[in-house]
Amino acid sequence: MRDYLKFYIDGAWVDPVKANPLDVINPATEAVAGRISLGGTADVDKAVAAAKRAFPSFSQTSRADRLELLNNVMAEYQKRYAEIAAAITEEMGAPGWLAMQAQAAIGMGHLQTGIAVLKDYSFEELRGTTMLAKEPIGVCAFITPWNWPINQIACKVVPALAVGCTMVLKPSEIAPFSAQLWTEVMHAAGVPAGVFNLVNGDGPTVGAALSSHPDVDMVSFTGSTRAGIEVARNAAPTVKRVAQELGGKSPNIILDDANLETAVGSGVVSMMMNSGQSCNAPTRMLVPAGKMEAAKAIAKAAAETVTVGSPDGNAKIGPVVSEVQWNKIQALIQKGIDEGATLVSGGPGKPEGLETGYYVKPTVFADVTNDMTIAREEIFGPVLAMMPYKSEEEAIAIGNDTVYGLAAYVQGEPEHARKVARQMRAGQVILNYAQGDMMAPFGGYKQSGNGREWGDAAFAEFLETKAIIGYAPAAAAE
Known part of the structure; x- marks a missing residue:
């Protein structure tokens, strides 16, 4: 003590x-x-x-x-x-x-x-x-x-x-x-x-x-x-x-020329790190509409690799910080269900066997539209919103359609990703899950x-x- x-x-x-x-x-x-x-x-x-x-x-x-x-x-x-x-x-x-x-x-x-x-x-x-x-x-x-x-x-x-x-x-x-x-x-x-x-x-x-x-x-x-x-x-x-x-509600744009398996799978795992309690987490994943079904399967498999457990063990994520935060996250997960998003993985309640502690199931929603609460509000938990787009212009518009602008993520062929990055209204844009740079301005x-x-x-x-x-x-x- x-x-x-x-x-x-x-x-x-x-x-x-x-x-x-x-x-x-x-x-x-x-x-x-x-x-x-x-x-x-x-x-x-x-x-x-x-x-x-x-x-x-x-x-x-x-x-x-x-x-x-x-x-x-x-x-x-x-x-x-x-x-x-x-x-x-x-x-x-x-x-x-x-x-x-x-x-x-x-x-x-x-x-x-x-x-x-x-x-x-x-x-x-x-x-x-x-x-x-x-x-x-x-x-x-x-x-x-x-x-x-x-x-x-x-x-x-x-x-x-x-x-x-x-x-x-x-x-x-x-x-x-x-x-x-x-x-x-x-x-x-x-x-x-x-x-x-x-x-x-x-x-x-x-x-x-x-x-x-x-x-x-x-x-x-x-x-x-x-x-x-x-x-x-x-x-x-x-x-x-x-x-x-x-705060942040960072978009993660998966371009049509990205490796879907890598882009989606890594995006899920990246977003869940620190139990989703990072202001720059890539919480809105934008996927080409024609690839959404494949992306759902990849995201589900990736979410299931995110083990939850005691921080003293080998789990990938521990609890969220407090009962207040747990209750807020649970309410937003339920809101996602109520507003019609497709629950791909996770959901309300605590993971099985973790009744004590503020643990949250790694949760993925798909078919999210940008007017839904889970697309607008910062959840600050391990909850991902997957959103379809029909054109690159629409992806950029959806990505920028937020009151926030802390970070954005773009996955795709380097030159293509750079072109999209220039159009994102965010203080940092991370291309192809590049490693962090301690000298890069953050804000x-x-x-x-x-x-x-x-x-x-x-x-x-x-x-x-x-x-x-x-x-x-x-x-x-x-």
């Missing part, structure tokens, strides 16, 4: 201003796995004040100083790697193999990428007699979710630290264990007091206090579009910068958010641009 009742403020573990413990539930067992404290406005005020005090000195540190610091963080992270992976399994149900090979691994990936970018990043550019200086924006508030908990902490903290910002983190109260270990890593690495602070809490209290705080210069939020709207609304009166990575069009994370694009989110006019003598500029 984990007891993480203190917050990390100004380089020390401190008690909350007011005790308000919360049980954290293991989604595989439905048992209490630990406790955290829910913070309040007074805790946020203390953390922001610490970050504000630390900013003048930390913002003036050298590139070499920050490279040394990030290397120290990476070394400490490596020491705690297995513990972090185990915490992720316990808090949000990721299978052990996924926690080790992807969930914890991506934290290391962001550290390596941030260090590589910082080594060569240009913070100054002389244009004529004017110096363009890129300077850290100030105190940053980070509000992160539970589905890829370390990823979404690291992709904010690493670039912010690299450019000289100070920060306050509010991780998800549903999956807070890995954030605690991340904070212990930061402390052990020698991050100066006040540069990084942790306050646990819920969105309506701590999240709102951070996003509205007058001494916070920038808020970066990852989560639902609904919550993102509230963050932006709270931030508006103080005109702070807001970066958001929100969305439309209601999937604004701003970009990952790689060098992330640095820009935490920098202001200052023009120093007359910096160089006119003769020197010539």
